[in-house]
Amino acid sequence: LLIRGSSVQSRQGPPLNLLVFRTMISNSVIKKSSQSLLIVGPLASLAVSPSTNYDPINLIKLLFISSIAFFNLGLFLTNLSWFTRSVSKEIRILSTLFTLFLCSTLIFSGAPLSQQIWGSFGRNTGFLTYVSLLLILIATSVILDIKFYKSLVNILILTSIPMTVYCLIQVANLDPIGWSEKHPFGTLGNINFSSAFFGLSSISALSLFLDSTISRLKRIGLIFLVIVDQLIILSTGSIQGFMIFVAGSGIALFILILKNKKLKILRLPYLIITFISTFLVIDGLSNRGPLSRFLFAPSIVFRTDYWHAGWAMTLSHPFFGVGLDSYGDWYRKARGEISTLRTGPDRISNTAHNIFLDISSNGGFPLIICYILLNLIALYSAIKILKRNSNFSPYFVAIFSTWCGYVIQALISINQVGVGIWGWIFTGAIIGYERISNEIGNSNTTFKQKKREKRFSSTLTPLSGVGAFFGFAAGFFLAFIPFFADMKYKSAISSRYMDKIISSTRLPGSSAFHSELALDTAIKNNLTQQAREISDYLISEYPRDFMGWKARWVLNTST
Secondary structure (H helix, E strand, C coil), rough: CCCCCCCCCHHHHHEHHHHHHHHHHHHHHHHHHHHHHHHHHHHHHHHHCCCCCCCCCCHHHHHHHHHHHHHHHHHHCHHHHHHHHHCHHHHHHHHHHHHHHHHHHHHCCCHHHHHHHHHCCCCCCCCCHHHHHHHHHHHHHCCHHHHHHHHHHHHHHHHHHHHHHHHHHHHHHCCCCCCCCCCCCCCCCCHHHHHHHHHHHHHHHCCCCCCCCCCCHHHHHHHHHHHHHHHHHHHHCCCCHHCCCCHHHHHHHHHHHHHHHHHHHHHHHHHHHHHHHHHHHHHHCCCCCEEEEEEEEHHHHHHHHHHHHHHHHHCCCCCCCCCCCCHHHHHHHHHHHHHHHHHHCCCCCCCCCHHHHHHHHHHHHHHHHHHHHHHHHHHHHHHHHHHCCCCCCCCHHHHHHHHHHHHHHHCCCCCCCCHHHHHHHHHHHHHHHHHHHHHHCCCCHHHHHHHCCCCCEEECCCHHHHHHHHHHHHHHHHHHHHHHHHHHHHHHHHHCCHHHHHHHCCCCCCCCCHHHHHHHHHHHCCHHHHHHHHHHHHHEEEEECCHHHHHHCCCCCCC
């Protein structure tokens, strides 16, 4: 039937739709996949490893994301007929092209292979990360279960609760972990990232609060959580979370006004207020107008420098980019004179502070076009749902408005994996939500679907179980390589033996930054021979590493 594309016939009525068909074929696969997707977001946002790793934030998050992404890949490959039927044609084509362009960048950009696969230190947004995020997006889009998509919203809000509690502990200076930074960054390593995360979770919470059918107690809890999280954002001094929250909540509120006939009179005034407010905010961010003293900060000017450099890299490397997560290797060359002289030549960056420009500079125009099209498909799917639904659907509004908040954040910030995971999940959720809402049509169909669903086993077949196991193992192994190298580096610096430190930097998955730290230690301790050895290694493995060349200039053994 899969090969011929024939309809599955029911004795009681017309041919069964895609929803029923996928349940008959792979209900167990759907269940296991959805269970894994419901935990990947919380794990990616909350996991830290301060006792074992020099980078206690990103590597542990990548370990969970990669393992669960490849777990789903194992399920897909062992149920290939169902999978190819379940994925929409547009997503299948774009995902294939996105992966191919990642591979072409990996091969032809000329950037160090290890750096491209696992990413630069503290970012880890290389090949493995983007493939994993893409797999999670695809898996989310094929679940085709309204209850699952609602659960994603609930899970995001629930994830924000321990994050909120931990940030309050940090605000009170009671953090049991001795972080180098004493600010409420939660488990994300930077106040900008915690600010962005709370901005996204608050959008979802407020969207559910707008639903009058939810119990009063739940609504009180939701609005209390929103208020506390916004206060935490204000305490960080990072305005991006508040801006994301205002923008996303504004979209949710507009949909409420649009769908509620009683509020029809507010549509025009709301649009006028929104237009004026947007103009004032943009003016304030540009250091003009009455809001400038609240919104403008020197860091905004610096971001424009990083954006300019990212676009310059895209234009100079239009087909393959400068290499995945290799922005930092080219920043000094790509930045303009104004950027160089604004605060001094030593102010550098290893990211464009704009996810779209990061992707375009890393992989060229082919890669960024695919990424933009993936987002446009999500936007188009959302518009179709909004046209189809006559009532206010709080969970879909939460998904869509939170996704809009993520896109806004992507224009001004970094692709931190603990925050970015939600953007990719919600992108897939919008696409899947549109397909399932189109399939269901009405609540009666949903009832029949659930009755049929009970007839089919939720236990994985032996083949699917083996595929899932090997997929998980492959994802874990690939992400454990840099995790282990970083862990060995932390152990080596604790021993204070230079030979052990150098050996740890030669492990697979070790980054240029580990070698830079070792080089700095050698120079400060007048270990000239070891310093020369490390600088030679850096220049050999990472030809555009600035510190390797600078050390050669500093060392008295150089000609």
